Amino acid sequence: MADNRLIVALDVHTLDDVKKLVEELGDAVSYYKIGMELYYSAGPGVIDYLKEKNKNIFLDLKLHDIPNTVSEGLCSLMKHGVSIFNVHASGGYTMMKTAADKIRQEAEKLNIEPPKLIAVTVLTSMNEQDWKDMGNTDLISDRVVRLAKLAKKAGMDGVVASPQEATMIRQACGDDFLIVTPGVRPAGSDINDQSRIATPAAALQNGATHLVIGRPIRAAENPRQAALKILEEMENAVK
Numbered sequence: 001m002a003d004n005r006l007i008v009a010l011d012v013h014t015l016d017d018v019k020k021l022v023e024e025l026g027d028a029v030s031y032y033k034i035g036m037e038l039y040y041s042a043g044p045g046v047i048d049y050l051k052e053k054n055k056n057i058f059l060d061l062k063l064h065d066i067p068n069t070v071s072e073g074l075c076s077l078m079k080h081g082v083s084i085f086n087v088h089a090s091g092g093y094t095m096m097k098t099a100a101d102k103i104r105q106e107a108e109k110l111n112i113e114p115p116k117l118i119a120v121t122v123l124t125s126m127n128e129q130d131w132k133d134m135g136n137t138d139l140i141s142d143r144v145v146r147l148a149k150l151a152k153k154a155g156m157d158g159v160v161a162s163p164q165e166a167t168m169i170r171q172a173c174g175d176d177f178l179i180v181t182p183g184v185r186p187a188g189s190d191i192n193d194q195s196r197i198a199t200p201a202a203a204l205q206n207g208a209t210h211l212v213i214g215r216p217i218r219a220a221e222n223p224r225q226a227a228l229k230i231l232e233e234m235e236n237a238v239k
């Protein structure tokens with residue numbers, strides 16, 4: 001029933017809230033994302049809980065600092081045993097390359113499989129006006145593809161981007177590259193603070209490997225039903 005391409009964002013503040021949602025979603029969901037609000041308040045205990053439940057984990061802390069700090073930070077996080085973690089691509093090539101090299105060396109030392117390391121391109125909440133206001137003169141989509149290519153060259157396993165850019169990233173970076181897309185909204189659901197959105201079916205058709213979905217499931221009257229409906233749309237999209 002579950003589909004590892006669907007990652008549910010656990011944007012809550014306590015382990016009790018996590019347990020409630022994970023119990024409610026049951027066998028419908030096999031992959032969860034832990035973000036800043038949860039990790040900063042509940043800590044690594046949440047990872048242990050999800051692992052006990054045999055769930056896969058994307059640790060979405062979006063590290064952004066100098067190369068040494070990011071790579072050492074990732075080495076600390078790697079020990080918790082998550083499947084995916086990430087940095088900001090705007091930290092630059094040297095930061096990404098140092099991080100990718102360091103975690104592979106460290107994983108070898110620890111004799112473990114390194115988590116997939118992916119890079120956030122341009123946040124899906126950002127629209128062209130926000131982008132221009134920051135002094136940028138290119139289009140968001142051009143920057144996303146540029147950062148995705150740079151991430152690939154630096155040894156990243158994939159990127160976080162909007163589902164609207166997935167087709168271009170797939171063309172530029174090839175088949176063996178993760179494209180993890182937040183900003184996914186089933187038709188008719190609230191957009192919230194997202195800008196560059198697409199439906200679950202469109203995200204997959206554009207080449208996304210994983211869909212990160214939070215509020216359309218968490219805020220639904222019946223989260224399990226909402227997840228099952230999304231899973232059905234995903235299944236039909238690939239036929």
Ligand SMILES: O=c1ccn([C@@H]2O[C@H](COP(=O)(O)O)[C@@H](O)[C@H]2O)c(=O)[nH]1
Binds near residue numbers: 035182184192212
């Ligand atoms: O560009 C990005 C990067 C990360 N996110 C995260 O994904 C989820 C989306 O949640 P929704 O409730 O489905 O909007 C959230 O945890 C963000 O931190 C993103 O949205 N965009």
